[in-house]
Amino acid sequence: MSTANVLLAAGIILMAAAIISAAVAAVVFHSSGKRLKQQLQEEYGKKRR
DSSP, X not given: OOHHHHHHHHHHHHHHXXXXXXXXXXXXXXXXXXXXXXXXXXXXXXXXX
């Protein structure tokens, strides 16, 4: 395996890891946002528009 192939494979692996990390972060932020919204609603009441 040449150096170019190793770098290509490493780049593909890093991009896959970045995509997976972004998906996990989106799920975490979504769930923590729901909890925060619920807690704020309990403490301060419904949001006025």
